[in-house]
Amino acid sequence: MDLDMNGGNKRVFQRLGGASSKDSNQKVCFHWRAGRCNRYPCPFLHRESPPPAPFPGSSSSTNNKRVADDDSGFAGSSHRRGPGSGNNTWGRFGGNRTVTKTEKLCKFWADGNCPYGDKCKYLHCWSQGDSFSLLTQLDGHQKVVTGIALPSGSDKLYTASKDETLRIWDCASGQCTGVLNPGGEVGCMISEGPWLFVGMPNLVKAWNIQTNVDLSLTGPVGQVYSLVVGTDLLFAGTQDGSILVWRYNTATNCFDPAASLTGHTLAVVSLYVGANRLYSGSMDNSIKVWSLDNLQCVQTLTEHTSVVMSLICWDQFLLSCSLDNTVKIWAATQGGNLEVTYTHKEEYGVLALCGVHDAQAKPVLLCSCNDNSLHLYDLPSFTERGKILAKQEIRSIQIGPGGIFFTGDGTGQVKVWKWSTQPTAIHP
Structure with a gap:
């Protein structure tokens, strides 16, 4: 039964914009925002920063062509914190940080391989309620x-x-x-x-x-x-x-x-x-x-x-x-x-x-x-x-x-x- 044809059960994730190679060091790392960057060194920022000015001659559509091609389920707008959301200390270089848990299940934990343990902001449990x-x-x-x-x-x-x-x-x-x-x-x-x-x-x-x-x-x-x-x-x-x-x-x-x-x-x-x-x-x-x-x-x-x-x-x-x-x-x-x-x-x-x-x-x-x-x-x-x-x-x-x-x-x-x-x- 293909319920997709009847509406309501497709989860649509908003895609994140990426940076061109000329200004990549001024962009905030998408994977860092999701709490799973594993690049050493990473060419993108591991801290929140106001968005840079548009590159001369570029348009907003050009700056939004990158697609978050992963199957982790963390690519949606509901799973990230964008500019203007306050101080974000989530990530590998956060130091002493307070992790605010979301109500989303950590898919890496569900598969038995989340590397963040207690510091993961996604849930490491199958239920809520006592x-x-x-x-x-x-x-x-x-x-x-x-x-x-x-x-x-x-x-x-x-x-x-x-x-x-x-x-x-x-x-x-x-x-x-x-x-x-x-x-x-x-x-x-x-x-x-x-x-x-x-x-x-x-x-x-x-x-x-x-x-x-x-x-x-x-x-x-x-x-x-x-x-x-x-x-x-x-x-x-x-x-x-x-x-x-x-x-x-x-x-x-x-x-x-x-x-x-x-x-x-x-x-x-x-x-x-x-x-x-x-x-x-x-x-x-x-x-x-x-x-x-x-x-x-x-x-x-x-x-x-x-x-x-x-x-x-x-x-x-x-x-x-x-x-x-x-x-x-x-x-x-x-x-x-x-x-x-x-x-x-x-x-x-x-x-x-x-x-x-x-x-x-x-x-x-x-x-x-x-x-x-x-x-x-x-x-x-x-x-x-x-x-x-x-x-x-x-x-x-x-x-x-x-x-x-x-x-x-x-x-x-x-x-x-x-x-x-x-x-x-x-x-x-």
């Missing part, structure tokens, strides 16, 4: 994690990825005990009772982990991006914009085709069942509300301006998030239709939502954004109480038992987190 902690990390997937499931009655954790594998993890030891190859790229995965459902190109695989029954449900056109179960029905959101429905047949132990719900004009990427309704979010920027009684669309919500990435129900509210950088809270009017009652804005596109209760049973919203961060908000105030950082976008979130929750990111890493058992003060 009400939860990282228990362990599960490595093995080679691409983005698209599903995390804990089937009922099982002591195993299942993870799915676009690397065309499912991995099985022992919950006690954290060790990978098996790797399954379903035969295609996995777009999503959920569990319901003993069943594991896997969305793939042009089909849904249903696997009963207790009886080892393995079924292939055909009918989808293109990749299956979303799955949900409600009132004995299995729903699959597909690339062609339709929602396919199967009903479980207890007599034959199979899933029989029940319906095909049409109306979306682009891929259905999020599904949720609540309050006798099916909610579907699409790349056409809309949310459709379907009655589970007759499988008819009863309302279409069009307030989002980009892809509707995730949906959840909490009490009487519907929460939706989008690549338009918003989380919207919907509530029913007296007439029964949903209307937006609150819009929470983020700096970046929002990828996934998950509701959880912390160790003190307080409601917390987990909100993943495409700046590789996941925010934890107290509800209903949306007060931020912590943040989780990753190398790449966190696409999968799953709640486990005993205060455990899981995150899966674009690198294939799955992290296991646990809420603190001690009461934690929540600061406004």
Whole structure:
């Protein structure tokens, strides 16, 4: 799914201007500003200096042709301090200096090779906040994690990825005990009772982990991006914009085709069942509300301006998030239709939502954004109480038992987190 075509998830960095060879010794070193200059000697200044006067005959466009060609992620304007920002003592020759930490993850530290240690101004940690902690990390997937499931009655954790594998993890030891190859790229995965459902190109695989029954449900056109179960029905959101429905047949132990719900004009990427309704979010920027009684669309919500990435129900509210950088809270009017009652804005596109209760049973919203961060908000105030950082976008979130929750990111890493058992003060 190429979400770049739908806006909101491309990070655009402003390029820095460079100096010509005739005045290079008067320019401030770009790499020094980013805290990683390793040139001995360096031809550029390792201190802040007012910009020199334009070279005779040159134009501003000429002085801005240099492109910061590196893949460190530190090339953007948000990662540097320019002229006029005050005394800058960051760098190799800073002497005794006070390092002001940013809220950005140090990518060199994440790769295990940051040379600056405590003096690095980027974060050397995977999270901020003292009400939860990282228990362990599960490595093995080679691409983005698209599903995390804990089937009922099982002591195993299942993870799915676009690397065309499912991995099985022992919950006690954290060790990978098996790797399954379903035969295609996995777009999503959920569990319901003993069943594991896997969305793939042009089909849904249903696997009963207790009886080892393995079924292939055909009918989808293109990749299956979303799955949900409600009132004995299995729903699959597909690339062609339709929602396919199967009903479980207890007599034959199979899933029989029940319906095909049409109306979306682009891929259905999020599904949720609540309050006798099916909610579907699409790349056409809309949310459709379907009655589970007759499988008819009863309302279409069009307030989002980009892809509707995730949906959840909490009490009487519907929460939706989008690549338009918003989380919207919907509530029913007296007439029964949903209307937006609150819009929470983020700096970046929002990828996934998950509701959880912390160790003190307080409601917390987990909100993943495409700046590789996941925010934890107290509800209903949306007060931020912590943040989780990753190398790449966190696409999968799953709640486990005993205060455990899981995150899966674009690198294939799955992290296991646990809420603190001690009461934690929540600061406004």
